Amino acid sequence: MSEIAARLTTQNRAWAHPGSNHDRVVRIALVLLPILIGALAAFLVSAPLFMGGDVSFVLDKNKVAMSPERLKIVAADYRGEDSKGRQFELHAGSAVQKSSAEPIVQLNQLNARLSLTDGPATLVANHGRYNLNTDQMMIDGPIHFQTTDGYVLNTNDATIDLKTRLLESGGAVTGNTPTGTFRANRLRADLDKRLISLEGNAHLRMTPKPARRP
Structure with a gap:
């Protein structure tokens, strides 16, 4: 080296x-x-x-779990007006809308309050479907409708138009009015005008008012 x-x-x-x-x-x-x-x-x-600003990310739709129910609400309230500008209110223990393209909302433990000409009325049912576009309710099962002036209506599987206050039952109906009781296989009613049309085995029992003493 x-x-x-x-x-x-x-x-x-x-x-x-x-x-x-x-x-x-x-x-x-x-x-x-x-x-x-x-x-x-x-x-x-x-x-x-x-740091301020938005954080963005991308999800692969093929790898993300999708829920079969688009929207589920506990204790839901819906409010609207009929053709005469009177308010109605729907309260449900739970509500499910399966798709934004489907305007039908499934309601459970339904309680509705309607404003009528002679005062408010209430409607109670276990299950129903509410159409957000037409303001119609399709009730599945028993229905109890009552006004503050003594009208009581019990029926099953009825359709109620909240805009016109018209009701059409899909099953047997019984009810009370200030003048008596009635029952029939089917019923059509104008809830606001207190007009009832009975169809099939209609029975009406009048209860006369006590005579006034001089």
Whole structure:
């Protein structure tokens, strides 16, 4: 080995010798680099929480679980007006709308309050379907309708138009009026005008009012 090569070899060994400048730089880097990496990772994780603006992301529709029910509400309220501007209110223990393209809302534990010419009336049913476009209710099962002036109607599987206050039953009906009781296989009624049309085995029992004493 030449004298120059031997001198370079000696210098290189001295540069990497323990206690040299290079050795101190390596030791410091072994400590600082993990700390810097940890700090950078913590900043990247926490930055969206402290920085303004929107955070966007993309979901693969083929990998995201889809719910069969688009919207489910507990204790739902619906309000509207009839053709004469009178208010009605529907309250349900729960409501389910399966699709935004389908205007039908499934209602459970239904309680409706209607404003009529002679005062308010209430309607109670266990299950029903409300059409958001037509303001019609299709009741499944028993229905109890009552006014404040003594009219009571009990029927099954009826359709009620909240705009016109017309009711058409799909099953047997019984009821009370201030003048007596009635029953029939089917019924059509104008709830606001108190006009009732009975169809099939109609029975009406009149209760005469007590005579006034002179």
